[in-house]
Amino acid sequence: MLSETVNGPASRALALAALSILLVMSTAAGAATCATCGATIKPGSTYYTTKDNTTYCSKSCMNKAILLTCSVCGVRFQKGIQSNGKNFCSNKCLATTFPSCSVCGGKAAEGMQVESRFVCSKCFSTKPKCGSCGMTAECSPLQDGRKLCADCAKTAVMDQKTAEPLFDKARLLMSEKLGMATDSVICFELVDIRELNKLSGNAAAEMEMGLFKHTKITTTTTTSGKNAGVAASGGQKNVRTEDKNSIYILFGLSEAKFMEVAAHEIAHEAARVKWPHLIESPGKSEGFAQFMASRLNHELGRQDMNQRLRNSPDPIYGDGFRRFEKAYAVDGWRGVEELITSATAP
Numbered sequence: 001m002l003s004e005t006v007n008g009p010a011s012r013a014l015a016l017a018a019l020s021i022l023l024v025m026s027t028a029a030g031a032a033t034c035a036t037c038g039a040t041i042k043p044g045s046t047y048y049t050t051k052d053n054t055t056y057c058s059k060s061c062m063n064k065a066i067l068l069t070c071s072v073c074g075v076r077f078q079k080g081i082q083s084n085g086k087n088f089c090s091n092k093c094l095a096t097t098f099p100s101c102s103v104c105g106g107k108a109a110e111g112m113q114v115e116s117r118f119v120c121s122k123c124f125s126t127k128p129k130c131g132s133c134g135m136t137a138e139c140s141p142l143q144d145g146r147k148l149c150a151d152c153a154k155t156a157v158m159d160q161k162t163a164e165p166l167f168d169k170a171r172l173l174m175s176e177k178l179g180m181a182t183d184s185v186i187c188f189e190l191v192d193i194r195e196l197n198k199l200s201g202n203a204a205a206e207m208e209m210g211l212f213k214h215t216k217i218t219t220t221t222t223t224s225g226k227n228a229g230v231a232a233s234g235g236q237k238n239v240r241t242e243d244k245n246s247i248y249i250l251f252g253l254s255e256a257k258f259m260e261v262a263a264h265e266i267a268h269e270a271a272r273v274k275w276p277h278l279i280e281s282p283g284k285s286e287g288f289a290q291f292m293a294s295r296l297n298h299e300l301g302r303q304d305m306n307q308r309l310r311n312s313p314d315p316i317y318g319d320g321f322r323r324f325e326k327a328y329a330v331d332g333w334r335g336v337e338e339l340i341t342s343a344t345a346p
């Protein structure tokens with residue numbers, strides 16, 4: 001879960017300093033000037049003065065000077081609230097400036113900002129998290145127990161038939177736009193969470209919505225000589241190794257998330273071919289895969305999705321991604337390659 005706490009704007013009760021000042025209505029002894037309108041207060045006329053000896057010709061002139069204006073309803077007040085440098089006559093007016101919860105629609109001072117969406121504290125602690133976008137939302141259950149929000153459900157990739165052309169598209173874009181071409185055969189399969197956990201052997205990896213698996217298949221064949229009877233002793237052994245590349249992705253992800261996860265796993269396969277040593281460094285390996293996923297998001301005009309990758313507190317995925325993004329910002333693709341090939345750990 002990737003989010004940051006947002007506390008409501010610091011607000012404080014506002015009591016005007018002038019309130020402690022006794023307002024005196026008196027009769028002017030000599031000529032004075034109204035501090036607000038500049039009118040001359042003639043001797044003998046009634047005027048208002050505050051403790052600091054400021055004089056006003058009328059109560060309305062005095063109020064203009066010493067009262068504050070509510071930045072929401074415009075009412076002039078003596079006792080109110082100040083928040084973020086603005087004045088409010090009441091909690092009700094202050095509350096209109098709170099962000100709206102993207103789940104319940106209510107205004108709330110406290111909650112979580114998750115990417116571009118605000119979720120109030122109550123919804124954040126009681127509503128489920130979408131298994132595709134990770135947002136707190138009203139969700140529907142998927143067959144394997146994961147939950148899916150209505151937004152993600154609109155484009156959810158539910159079966160192998162829908163997934164295959166999308167996977168091919170991701171691989172083509174990775175090759176043509178991002179230089180991640182390999183001629184490997186990749187077996188792609190859409191799976192549920194139980195299958196994915198079983199395949200990855202890591203049920204705790206909450207972040208993993210996909211898996212790249214590489215196995216070497218060794219086949220040993222024995223060719224016998226002319227005399228089949230001597231095969232056991234005189235036969236010739238042929239050992240052949242083949243690379244098997246498999247990518248598994250969870251069903252039920254939104255199309256956008258599916259493409260991001262596909263890019264991540266395709267990047268692992270490309271890295272295996274180009275930089276076989278990369279796998280020894282989990283931070284670099286996952287950081288690179290996340291970075292390539294962010295580049296595909298970028299190619300598809302989905303830069304906003306990268307905020308989630310960027311904000312990840314995970315020391316492998318998050319830190320890894322941030323290192324690659326920084327290297328890219330400083331030195332482009334050359335910076336990325338340098339980071340991959342450099343000897344720095346981890």
Ligand SMILES: [Zn+2]
Nearest residue numbers: 034037057061
């Ligand atoms: Zn005046």
Ligand SMILES: [Zn+2]
Nearest residue numbers: 070073089093
């Ligand atoms: Zn107000």
Ligand SMILES: [Zn+2]
Nearest residue numbers: 101104120123
């Ligand atoms: Zn809410």
Ligand SMILES: [Zn+2]
Nearest residue numbers: 130133149152
């Ligand atoms: Zn969602």
Ligand SMILES: [Zn+2]
Nearest residue numbers: 264268286289
């Ligand atoms: Zn990975």
